[in-house]
Amino acid sequence: MKEQLERLIALQEADLRLEELAERKRRIPEMVEAARQPLQAAQALRDSTKQAFETTGKERKSCEQELAAQEQVISKLQDRTTKGEIKTNREYQAHLLEVELTKKKRGEIEEQILILMDAVDAKKKDLAQAEAAAKEADQRFNAEKAALESSVGALDDELAGLRQKRESLVAAVEPSLLRNYEKLKSSKKGQALAGVNKDGSCMSCRLQVQPQVVAEVKRATSILTCSYCNRILHWAGDPVQIVPIPEKPVELLEVEEAAETTE
Numbered sequence: 001m002k003e004q005l006e007r008l009i010a011l012q013e014a015d016l017r018l019e020e021l022a023e024r025k026r027r028i029p030e031m032v033e034a035a036r037q038p039l040q041a042a043q044a045l046r047d048s049t050k051q052a053f054e055t056t057g058k059e060r061k062s063c064e065q066e067l068a069a070q071e072q073v074i075s076k077l078q079d080r081t082t083k084g085e086i087k088t089n090r091e092y093q094a095h096l097l098e099v100e101l102t103k104k105k106r107g108e109i110e111e112q113i114l115i116l117m118d119a120v121d122a123k124k125k126d127l128a129q130a131e132a133a134a135k136e137a138d139q140r141f142n143a144e145k146a147a148l149e150s151s152v153g154a155l156d157d158e159l160a161g162l163r164q165k166r167e168s169l170v171a172a173v174e175p176s177l178l179r180n181y182e183k184l185k186s187s188k189k190g191q192a193l194a195g196v197n198k199d200g201s202c203m204s205c206r207l208q209v210q211p212q213v214v215a216e217v218k219r220a221t222s223i224l225t226c227s228y229c230n231r232i233l234h235w236a237g238d239p240v241q242i243v244p245i246p247e248k249p250v251e252l253l254e255v256e257e258a259a260e261t262t263e
């Protein structure tokens, strides 16, 4: 029975590891998506920065067109005097006022152009920064993605090895014991077995196991279950001392152990 129990322990270990690795493999696509998030954020920032840069550039261009138009207005106004279109003093006063207003307008546009030129420069710098950050995020994402995808291969290898190990263990466990194990495994989230620690409690449900059961678990001559959580028990305390005299009667051994645990 000790051997059977040891195989079950190894089987549970393999099963838990299989579940863990399968879960890790399942989560890889979602981890790739999580790794993509900073890249998407950096790209969105780059795009919005680019748009702001282009908008400011267009504003500047339209201001420059406005300035050119204003220059034309001024030169037409000046033509009036050279062509002798102004006849009266009143007309002349009106003309001067018009020139003054147009030049004032031109000054405002020039000022606006200077502000926009500064803004274009600043946005150009922002864009260069955002583009570099997006490029860096892209490289980082690709490296993370490649690492995650290559880990699938390693996981598959380990999974295949574990499945093989599981098969040989399953073949070596008594069918009824195996059925019991499988049943417990599905109802106990993979934990079909529970260790009994040196204080004599079940390490799964934490409850105290009866002393005589602890003694039998230590000896491992039969399959015992926890009366509270039903898991198959195995000794997980200090290594059990092997009695050096092989001809020592089993009965005596039982008496000794019972005495020891009922103190």
Ligand SMILES: [Zn+2]
Binding pocket: 194, 202, 203, 204, 205, 206, 207, 226, 227, 228, 229, 230, 231
């Ligand atoms: Zn228990």
